[in-house]
Amino acid sequence: MSLELVAASSAITLALVFYTIGVFSERRAGFLKKSHVILFWCGLVFDTTGTTIMTNIAQTSGATGFGIHAISGLAAIILMLIHAVWATVTFLRRNERAEKTFHTFSTLVWLLWLVPYIIGLLVGIPAIHLRAVCAVGTSVIVVSAFAMVLFRRAKTRKSH
Known part of the structure; x- marks a missing residue:
């Protein structure tokens, strides 16, 4: 495995760690903290870094086309950017109603971000190497x- 691939995989995995901690600590707290906003931005920076390195690897190896993994990855980065900006604005405004809406959006963005992450994992691991x-x-x-587990839990919590 090349050093470039290790760096890209590590960056994207760090994005998963930062983003997951940010989303679930925000869910648990029930409101946005400065630390959540920082974790969202860190997730975006690491994901963008890893994706950029992966794109360079693909271009260097002569890969052509813009497949579903690339499209979903780009969409995920755009959603993460919107999410981080919205988190920042919501945190600074301190609007309780906006925070509740943000809470659901945060979980949805995390779930959508997982799609390209899992695609890359399944396609990239030689032992699995799915088409x-x-x-x-x-x-x-x-x-x-x-999603079913997370939203069922949220629904159960609201009914209690």
């Missing part, structure tokens, strides 16, 4: 299962 179509289907199933 792109199978990886997309598998990632959507896994993320859907996460």
